[in-house]
Amino acid sequence: MNLVLLLPEDLVAPDHARLTGRRLAHVREVHRAAVGDELTVGLLGGKMGRGRVLRLDDEALELALTLDQAPPPKLPLTLVIAVPRPKVLNRVVAAAASLGAARLVLLNAWKVEKAYWASPRMKPESLRDQLILGLEQAKDTVLPDLRLARLFRPFVEGELPELLAGGTGLVAHPGTGAAAPKVLVAPVTLALGPEGGWIEAELHSLGKAGLRPLDLGPRILRTETALAALVGRLF
């Protein structure tokens, strides 16, 4: 937690926050802060700054706030990711937030097992928790726009062309030999397939929607590794 992310309900006054639970425990046990210390803080959806510790004990962390910095700009990036296994999902969602994607779409695909959608980790509050962990890691306050697309075709045929908005659309797929475009017109939409990859019909639909294939080379990377490598390459 490189930034303590404050929720509106934490504010007892505009310049005074009171925290309990996970963040209290983290600041005590990991930061090992003391009264008078300054922590990096930010208000969800708002500014960042410093919080001077007024109180820190079993019950609460109280902070005097100075919020005077803008959060880092988002990347003009929509990530469209086929729902990964629950074990991997949390890390992918947190990584997407920490890398600064403006929007994250979790999409169904042929090789996404139905059980993945039923996982408690796919619940909106659980996904939001992971996005928040990503923001706390990266020192950001602005949640990416999160969308769950349970039906592949209506999303890809109906919504995706609009999301592209005249920018660059790419779909990661091994074996095509297609390199990253030299000139990248923002916004960028980047689709990453499930374990086992996209099927041909899906690639066809994604292509019709305006996404060009992008080959990452002979190495097959885990979703969260491929995601970070692509963001590093493109931005």
Next chain:
Amino acid sequence: MNLVLLLPEDLVAPDHARLTGRRLAHVREVHRAAVGDELTVGLLGGKMGRGRVLRLDDEALELALTLDQAPPPKLPLTLVIAVPRPKVLNRVVAAAASLGAARLVLLNAWKVEKAYWASPRMKPESLRDQLILGLEQAKDTVLPDLRLARLFRPFVEGELPELLAGGTGLVAHPGTGAAAPKVLVAPVTLALGPEGGWIEAELHSLGKAGLRPLDLGPRILRTETALAALVGRLF
């Protein structure tokens, strides 16, 4: 497991392997293979190819091998990573292998807790298991050269300048404002700090050894995310 990695002791003949344990369980339960199916296989440190399933039951997986492809080339990259928390270590080591780094150095640093070195995950056989998982993920057969540097100064002052070998040396550190070099002379040596970062004295030593600072921008990324983003950017 996108490639079944065969160890020399799995070979009952040059073209015939017999596997038990983890890989047997994975091929049965995840791949759900059947007799006659072909799997992507590779011999540790050697060639890759196909393995036709001759037998698959509770006891063993037997494969008829055709090993006729070279593994993908390694990146001319030495990663020097401050030992991360045990919880994170396995993912970092596997990611380094899957990304194709030729060499991985796990280095001590001021903000590396002593207990990290005592973790069972730092044992050579455990680290090797993670490297193998990374190779199986990426479809590679060649282990990166792994080095444990328990003493910062002897490694950085004595060995690091030689490892650089006239190539490009970079040390990731936030707040320096230094962008990635436009021209990258291989080999590349890339150092990534611990949670909390390098201390000034360490940065000074790394600089004297020939590593230039590299700023990843305002977002602080987890080690495995930063690692992948940097490899994606540089290669």
